[in-house]
Amino acid sequence: MEGLFDYAPAIALFPLAAFVIALAFGPKLPKKGAIPGIVATAGSLALSLAMVAAVAGGEEGYYHTTLFTWAAGDAAGEVGEGIEFTFGILIDPLAALMLVIVSLIAFLVHVFSLEYMNAEGETGLPRYYAGLGLFTFSMLAFVYADNLLMAFMFFELVGLCSFLLIGFWFRTRSAPSAAKKAFLVTRFGDYFFLIGVVAIAATFGTLQFAGDDSFVAAAEAAIDDGGQLFGFDAETWVTITGLLVLGGVIGKSAQFPLHTWLPDAMEGPTTVSALIHAATMVAAGVYLVARMFGYYALSPTALAIIAFVGGFTALFAATMGVVKDDIKQVLAYSTISQYGYMMLGLGVGGYVAGVFHLMNHAFFKALLFLGAGAVIILMHHEQDMWKMGGLKNKAPVTYYTFLAGALALAGIIPFSGFWSKDEILYDALIVGTEQPLIMAAYAMGLLAVFFTGFYTFRMVFLTFHGEPRSDVAEDPHPVGWAVKFPLIALGVLAVVAGVANLAPVAKLTGLEIEFLNEWLSSGVEGTTYVAYTDALAAVYDTGYIGTESTTVLIAAGLSLLLAFSGAGLAWKLYNVPEPVAHKERLGSVRETIESNYYQDEYQVWLAEGLTLPLARAADRFDQTVIDGTVNGVSSVSLFGSDRVKRIQTGIVxxxxxxIVTGFIALVIVLGVLGGWFL
Amino acid sequence: MNVPIEYFVLLSMALFSIGLFGILTRRNALMFLMSVEIMVNAANINLIAFALYHGNLTGQVFALFVMALAAAEVAIGLGIILVLYRNFRDVDVTVPTTMRW
Amino acid sequence: MTNGPQLRLGESLLPGILAVALFGVMAMIALNTGFADEMVGFPEGISVTSEIGYALFDFTALQSTEGSIGNTEPFLVSFLLVAVVLDAALDAALVLAKRETEGKPIAALSSVSTGDSASTQPAATDGGAEDGSSRSSGGEQR
Known part of the structure; x- marks a missing residue:
């Protein structure tokens, strides 16, 4: 079993090979590069599953190796030895789980693309498959990175790939601008991430995620010492660096206020949206928080900020999803909202809950996006839900799988989304009973459940129920096996994935069925769930409403009640043969929500009203003062040398x-200084 | 034997300055060469005078070397003057002014 | 045209002030330097000339013990170097002085007459273009 780990690098290298093949030979290949991509991601999936088996069956329960050292410096950190920059692989239970998720989604997306892209006669397919391959490669390498710097590099590569794929239809007007926006907004967050990486490296002299020489262990030791780091308390400094890294997370995982790129990213092909939202780009941010959770666990402030941002984003995005007419836009806002939940879960110390939701969300969101892709194929590339309707009977496979995803997303028992979302809310609640700020975050998360239920079923009813509202909806385009197979596979997962951690059932019945909990409790010492629980005990007090059982029941009951009422409202309003828009009833709120709370406007204003004048002033300063100084120096020296060169007459x-004059002057100076004339 | 060293030094300086004067004021290349010779010999006087002053023969030996070098220098200098004349039909040092910016 | 050396007076003497000034400065320094009144001189009864000769050729054994220079081996090296330099100077002088006619080098000391001096070719070793007349006459002969 242990020998399997030697093949770990291949997990990421397969998609890289697919990228190279698609780029070099794509135009000549029968499916324009799809086959190498499918084979490579299938290979990655098989190897990832093997890694899970190896982690489960191995003695150590994890694998950590350094592949390549590309700089070993003597520069010492504030704490610790000389810094070494390496490429390494860390496969612990968390990474192995994520590897399976990413390679599975990537594989299914590749298969789906056969119909969504190839069959539609798109041009530029080699570029598309090369992008997918590179995207998968970057994400897989990011997942098993063993240090923060390597993680950062692949984090950036993921951002680049999203730029390439969102802008795939670069001849349209909106796609290139959406791609640029995604790139720039996430880059704004990554800027803080980079500073955070440098700060952590300079402080602790190591960037390793796990082990005795990790920065987490160093930070813990520094806090225990009670010393000062760069003039701050050790804990304050850990908070600062943690929040800097969090900047990258907020950008990538589309948390408020850097979420604006994500709805625009819908300009890319739907398959790409599925990949971005379920497994790669957006998941990267939350995964990073989970990866260095031990570090955040040292700082109550950082955790509280994560929780609050997550809770706020969950509610904020959910309200915006309510009024969207484009099926992909609804899904985009649901993604933001769901990642808000994950952040909330991680922020309140629900490490397992956050990872659990990350996993479930990957399945049901990939399912929903691919389902939306199938709907778009059915509708001949029409995305407006008001032009759909009545697809239920014409595309039953798409309908039932989409419904499974929707039920999971809305958090209806017993679909997977319910279990993980409930666990997050439960974790938030028990912490919230002691801390008002977390309680506020919990309340927002709870409220978002209602909106989630509402917009999800509004989408389902408008798309599939009622009477067809356009000609194409009367006679939809048929879909093939390449669409149905991924949908069915993901549909099954969306239904059953919750079994991985039936925490409420376990708490009520006392059965040992929290498999994910156990899975994440093994691995490298210090990065396990057990270790996190110990660390968090010092951070958060937890309290129950009555007993543990009643608390579990209250949390589950509340969220279920809200989900059902949201879904029920959608049922009442939209599950009619001829649904009409009810947005007008919202009055003045509608405009605010439809404009996405003017987030884009204020960010554009920030860019145009603040940054642009500042940049202009800086440019003017550069043009006048700096250039003036430089030009002045050069013209003075030009003018001076033009005069001085005239003494070079050419006459011996x-x-x-x-020469004699100079010599006389020299002798006189030396003579006066040396007293030769006295 | 009782002439103070200062006089030798002054003589040497005078010769040197005379040579320098020639270089600064004359335009004929041959005069230049002669002036340089005078300056070299001023140095020789210094060497010999101080050899006697310190009772050390090194100065005298050095003076011999300087003479040999002066001969070499004259050989080259005359060659240069020949070329100068061939190119400019003149030995006036102010005529060639190409050594300039 | 070849001009005899002419003594030029007037403004052209102006740079000479520098030489005079240099002399003044140096003389002041020399006079202010406290030299010892008595020269050490050489010991009685030795021939300075022969001592120099022995020193030049590093004949340590022949040098008088008193007032000898001592380790004189470097002088031998310098002597040889001077010989080489003189040789080089001679050769260089010949190279500089030779002139070319019809593309053939004519040695400066060649006994073969090349006609009157007016028709000698300017060696095109450097920027002789300043003197237009000699260039043009040379051009016709080629």
Whole structure:
């Protein structure tokens, strides 16, 4: 079993090979590069599953190796030895789980693309498959990175790939601008991430995620010492660096206020949206928080900020999803909202809950996006839900799988989304009973459940129920096996994935069925769930409403009640043969929500009203003062040398006279200084 | 034997300055060469005078070397003057002014 | 045209002030330097000339013990170097002085007459273009 780990690098290298093949030979290949991509991601999936088996069956329960050292410096950190920059692989239970998720989604997306892209006669397919391959490669390498710097590099590569794929239809007007926006907004967050990486490296002299020489262990030791780091308390400094890294997370995982890129990213192909939202780009941010959770666990402030941002984003995005007419836009806002939940879960110390939701969300969101892709194929590339309707009977496979995803997303028992969302809310609640800020975050998360239920079923009813509202909806385009197979596979997962951690059932019945909990409790010492629980005990007090059982029941009951009422409202309003828009009833709120709370406007204003004048002023300063100084120096020296060169007459006698003059002056100076004339 | 060293030094300086004067004021290349010779010999006087002053023969030996070098220098100098004349039909040092910016 | 050396007076003497000034400065320094009144001189009864000769050729054994220079081996090296330099100077002088006619080098000391001096070719070793007349006459002969 242990020998399997030697093949770990291949997990990421397969998609890289697919990228190279698609780029070099794509145009000549029968499916324009799809086959290498499918084979490579299938290989990655098989190897990832093997890694899970190896982690489960191995003695150590994890695998950590350094592949390549590309700089070993003597520069010491504030705490610790010389810094070494390496490429390494860390496969512990968390990474193995994520590897399976990513490679599975990537594989299914590749298969789906056969119909969504190839069959539609798109041009530029080699570029598309090359992008998918590189995207998968970057994400897989990011997942098993063993240090923060390597993680950062692949984090950036993921951002680049999203730029390439969102802008796939670069001849349209909106796609290139959406791609640029995604790139720039996430880059704004990554800027803080980079500073955070440098700060952590400079402080602790190591960037390793796990083990005794990890920065987490160093930070813990520094806090225990009670010393000062860069003039701050050790804990304050850990908070600062943690929040800097969190900047990258907020950008990538589309948390408020850097979420604006994500709805625009819908300009890319739907398959790409599925990959971005379920497994790669957006998941990268939350995964990073989970990866260095031990570090955040040292700082109550950082955790509280994560929780609050997550809770706020969950509610904020959910309200915006309510009024969207484009099926992909609804899904985009649901993604933001769901990642808010994950952040909330991680922020309140629900490490397992956050990872659990990350996993479930990957399945049901990939399912929903691919389902939306199938709907778009059915509708001949029409995305407006008001032009759909009545697809239920014409595309039953798509309908039932989509419904499974929707039920999971809305958090209806017993679909997977319910279990993980409930666990997050339960964790938030028990912490919230002691801390008002977390309680506020919990309340927002709870409220978002209602909106989630509402917009999800509004989408389902408008798309599949009622009477067809356009000609194409009467006679939809048929879909093939390449669409149905991924949908069915993901549909099954969306239904059953919750079994991985039936925490409420376990708490009520006392059965040992929290498999994910156990899974994440093994691995590298210090990065296990057990270790996190110990660390968090010092951070958060937890309290129950009555007993543990009643608390579990209250949390589950509340969220279920809200989910059902949201879904029920949608049922009442939209599950009619001829649904009409009810947005007008919202009055003035509608405009605010439809404009996405003017987030884009204020960010554009920030860019145009603040940054642009500032940049202009800086440019003017550069043009006048700096350039003026430089030009002035050069023109003075030009003018001076133009004058001085005239003493070079070419006449030997003058040169001799100059030399003699100089000599006399020298002798006089030396003589006066040395007292030769006295 | 009782002439103070200062006089030798002054003589040497005078010769040197005379040579320098020639270089600064004359335009004929041959005069230049002669002036340089005078300056070299001023140095020789210094060497010999101080050899006697310190009772050390090194100065005298050095003076011999300087003479040999002066001969070499004259050989080259005359060659240069020949070329100068061939190119400019003149030995006036102010005529060639190409050594300039 | 070849001009005899002419003594030029007037403004052209102006740079000479520098030489005079240099002399003044140096003389002041020399006079202010406290030299010892008595020269050490050489011991009685030795021939300075022969001592120099022995020193030049590093004949340590022949040098008088008193007032000898001592380790004189470097002088031998310098002597040889001077010989080489003189040789080089001679050769260089010949190279500089030779002139070319019809593309053939004519040695400066060649006994073969090349006609009157007016028709000698300017060696095109450097920027002789300043003197237009000699260039043009040379051009016709080629």
């Amino acid at each position: 006698t003058n040169y001799a006279a100059l």
